[in-house]
Amino acid sequence: MPISPQLHADVERKLTQSREDLLGAVRARVYGDDPAIGPGAHTAQNEDRPQAEMISHNEEHLADHESALLHEIDAALGRLESGGYGICVECGREIAEQRLLATPTVQTCIECQERLEKKQMRATGRPPQI
Ligand SMILES: [Zn+2]
Numbered sequence: 001m002p003i004s005p006q007l008h009a010d011v012e013r014k015l016t017q018s019r020e021d022l023l024g025a026v027r028a029r030v031y032g033d034d035p036a037i038g039p040g041a042h043t044a045q046n047e048d049r050p051q052a053e054m055i056s057h058n059e060e061h062l063a064d065h066e067s068a069l070l071h072e073i074d075a076a077l078g079r080l081e082s083g084g085y086g087i088c089v090e091c092g093r094e095i096a097e098q099r100l101l102a103t104p105t106v107q108t109c110i111e112c113q114e115r116l117e118k119k120q121m122r123a124t125g126r127p128p129q130i
Pocket of ligand 1: 088089090091092093108109110111112113
């Protein structure tokens with residue numbers, strides 16, 4: 001178990017909340033304020049998932065940054081389920097709990113991020129190849 005059950009629960013809650021906030025904003029924009037599908041209509045996350053999936057597969061409604069964020073959130077949730085969450089994709093070491101709590105979608109430890117940022121700066125404007 002790479003992360004503690006407490007951290008798992010906290011991060012999962014944050015990711016699920018971020019996902020709901022994002023999709024709620026998209027829903028409101030695409031469908032208006034229909035109470036049947038509005039953010040207040042759900043009571044449990046399991047009931048809310050099918051709507052979220054429906055929208056997430058309808059990506060023409062998502063702005064680029066929203067689509068990218070949703071992919072990050074889904075990838076993080078997937079890693080939580082598969083047990084790979086909290087492991088740096090660059091060096092394979094555990095990512096600090098505070099870092100995961102601050103940015104639940106993060107995939108690298110602080111050392112690797114700093115290294116990648118320096119590399120990116122040297123490459124003058126090219127995005128990091130993760
Ligand atoms: Zn690392």
